[in-house]
Amino acid sequence: MEALQKCIHAERMIGRIEALAQCSQPGRGVTRLSFTEQSEQAILLVAGWMEEAGMKVRRDAVNNLIGRYEGMDPDAPVLLIGSHLDSVAEAGKYDGILGVIAGIEVVHAIKESGTITKNPIEVIAFCDEEGTRFHTTFLGSRAIAGTLREPDLEAQDHEGITVAQAMRAVGSDPEQYRRAARDPQTILGYLELHIEQGPVLEEMGQSCGVVAGIAGQSRYEFRVEGQAGHAGTVPVRFRRDALAGAAEMIQAVERIALKNESVVATVGKLAVLPGASNVIPGVVEGTLDVRSLQDDVKQSTLLELIEEFRQIAQRRSLACHFRRVMDSPAVACSEPFVLAIETVMEERGMKPLRLVSGAGHDAMAVAAITDIGMIFVRCREGVSHHPDEYASPEDIMEGTTVLMNAVLRLTTYSR
CATH class of the missing domain: 3.40.630.10 (Zn peptidases)
Structure with missing residues (x-):
């Protein structure tokens, strides 16, 4: 040796x-x-x-x-x-x-x-x-x-x-x-x-x-749809702001992931459309990445996150769609x-x-x-x-x- x-x-x-x-x-x-x-x-x-x-x-x-x-x-x-x-x-x-x-x-x-x-x-x-x-x-x-x-x-x-x-x-x-x-x-x-x-x-x-x-990994793309509008003329209480909804969803990702030490969850990419400083965001596209060495825990966390996203969207009069990109087991x-x-x-x-x-x-x-x-x-x-x-x-x-x-x-x- x-x-x-x-x-x-x-x-x-x-x-x-x-x-x-x-x-x-x-x-x-x-x-x-x-x-x-x-x-x-x-x-x-x-x-x-x-x-x-x-x-x-x-x-x-x-x-x-x-x-x-x-x-x-x-x-x-x-x-x-x-x-x-x-x-x-x-x-x-x-x-x-x-x-x-x-x-x-x-x-x-x-x-x-x-x-x-x-x-x-x-x-x-x-x-x-x-x-x-x-x-x-x-x-x-x-x-x-x-x-x-x-x-x-x-x-x-x-x-x-x-x-x-x-x-x-x-x-x-x-x-x-x-x-x-x-x-x-x-x-x-x-x-x-x-x-x-x-x-x-x-x-x-x-x-x-x-x-x-x-760890197993599930990767999704999500799309939050609201209504674009003039940033100066639409009162906040009437808005269907896709970015405000996405921000609440991202906070939910952190909160839900903290429930289990074996889970990590990340929103790593966001695109805000139309992307103008004086326009209320009408669409937000993003990615969701969930990982765990325990596949059952990963799956239950993912399902909880998707349901939370949809509840937030419904409460804010938004639409939320998911597309699975990758799902690999631990x-x-x-x-x-x-x-x-x-x-x-x-x-x-x-x-x-x-x-x-x-x-x-x-x-x-x-x-x-x-x-x-x-x-x-x-x-x-x-x-x-x-x-x-x-x-x-x-x-x-x-x-x-x-x-x-x-x-x-x-x-x-x-x-």
């Missing part, structure tokens, strides 16, 4: 993270959307690093980048390590990227130390986890899990370009997307290292934690994988701290076909999806070491 740990180089990982941060649209932070010039630049860099680590590199049918390192038994089930290369708009440097770079570093260390694992290892850099461009999350990981569907390829970006058209632009054939699906019998499991995107590890004073599960990490990570953490003098991920990850999609495990790495002040996102070299080193030791434990035994 010591010889292997000496082969992990934080400086190399930090240099690669910084290099990938340059693969971005101009502007603040990192903006790297799927199937763009910037994502292609990132793929070429990562492919080179995979080859340097001794992996055979390929792209699958949906443009996921995959590096394979053979084990003693090339026919044994493969252990997958992965995360994503795309970002939200004006993101930080570490979200997704850290997991890919750490996976490459683990394989690099195994190669440099002369260690040979029983099982092959594949590092996957998934495309389109965030869904920023097409509003479709987990495109790459769902393709590998075999749960991507043809209508998903017709989703459009703000310029009207479909996923299928964007795939063709980078040399992929969207008609072959089913070929990306993997046979569950050929997979040992999946590991993902990711920044926590929350403040718990920093509060606990610990560099790493093990993820117990990933995913529990596999107990053998959780225990393996906890054992490694205890061996390294850390508490086996179990965390719940409120954010979605590629692991959620991959869980449809295999066991999953996740490691969280502390990030400063819990900030993520922001240019100030930061994980220290020391924490990155520790997280990668935990990942490597977990890989060695899991590949020691066949399923």
Whole structure:
């Protein structure tokens, strides 16, 4: 173990993270959307690093980048390590990227130390986890899990370009997307290292934690309809102000979510129409996001919120409509994988701290076909999806070491 740990180089990982941060649209932070010039630049860099680590590199049918390192038994089930290369708009440097770079570093260390694992290892850099461009999350990981569907390829970006058209632009054939699906019998499991995107590890004073599960998520769009009117001539008592109604609805979201600690609920986007300073808002369009590790609690909270919205609308003589955008169930990490990570953490003098991920990850999609495990790495002040996102070299080193030791434990035994 010591010889292997000496082969992990934080400086190399930090240099690669910084290099990938340059693969971005101009502007603040990192903006790297799927199937763009910037994502292609990132793929070429990562492919080179995979080859340097001794992996055979390929792209699958949906443009996921995959590096394979053979084990003693090339026919044994493969252990997958992965995360994503795309970002939200004006993101930080570490979200997704850290997991890919750490996976490459683990394989690099195994190669440099002369260690040979029983099982092959594949590092996957998934495309389109965030869904920023097409509003479709987990495109790459769902393709590998075999749960991507043809209508998903017709989703459009703000310029009207479909996923299928964007795939063709980078040399992929969207008609072959089913070929990306993997046979569950050929997979040992999946590991993902990711920044926590929350403040718990920093509060606990610990560099790493093990993820117990990933919260289920329901995402809706809502539309509140009232009556636009002159801001100076319509008395307040006669108004059907869509924004005033939406404001009361947003307060209800906070109030209802506070009833249960396992629930988080967010109105993250609002559009006020017609959007003039001297016109009473006639329409408000917004988004509602509800998450919990307990699917029944999530569903009951969602139903309560929808009913509350409708009661507020009725009382104010407004109309309120909902459209479901996404509904994903909670995913529990596999107990053998959780225990393996906890054992490694205890061996390294850390508490086996179990965390719940409120954010979605590629692991959620991959869980449809295999066991999953996740490691969280502390990030400063819990900030993520922001240019100030930061994980220290020391924490990155520790997280990668935990990942490597977990890989060695899991590949020691066949399923």
